Amino acid sequence: xxxDMVASGPEEEATRWKAVEEGLNKVLALSDGVDHGYxxxxxxxxxxxxxxxxxxxxxxxxQRAGPDGGWERMKDLNGGIWEKHMVNVEKYMQVL
Numbered sequence: 001x002x003x004d005m006v007a008s009g010p011e012e013e014a015t016r017w018k019a020v021e022e023g024l025n026k027v028l029a030l031s032d033g034v035d036h037g038y039x040x041x042x043x044x045x046x047x048x049x050x051x052x053x054x055x056x057x058x059x060x061x062x063q064r065a066g067p068d069g070g071w072e073r074m075k076d077l078n079g080g081i082w083e084k085h086m087v088n089v090e091k092y093m094q095v096l
Contacts, residue, residue: 024074027041039088041081048088052088053092056093059071062074
């Protein structure tokens with residue numbers, strides 16, 4: 001039910017944010033096994049991988065349609081790697 005997905009109070013909201021943070025920690029752990037250099041989480045030194053764009057799409061959703069302040073809350077987690085990721089992907093999002 002959609003009603004079950006909407007946080008109805010501070011405790012429920014805190015639980016959902018904790019789940020988001022744990023999920024991002026798992027994503028970061030998955031990328032640890034990839035020889036990606038400093039710029040990409042799942043790509044190579046030469047360029048981004050498909051998963052880098054999927055992750056960026058999730059972050060764009062948080063920026064544009066997610067909960068108020070969601071992206072602001074997420075971007076600095078894990079030492080700011082998520083904001084850095086979006087900066088790196090940005091040049092690939094331009095329509096030529």
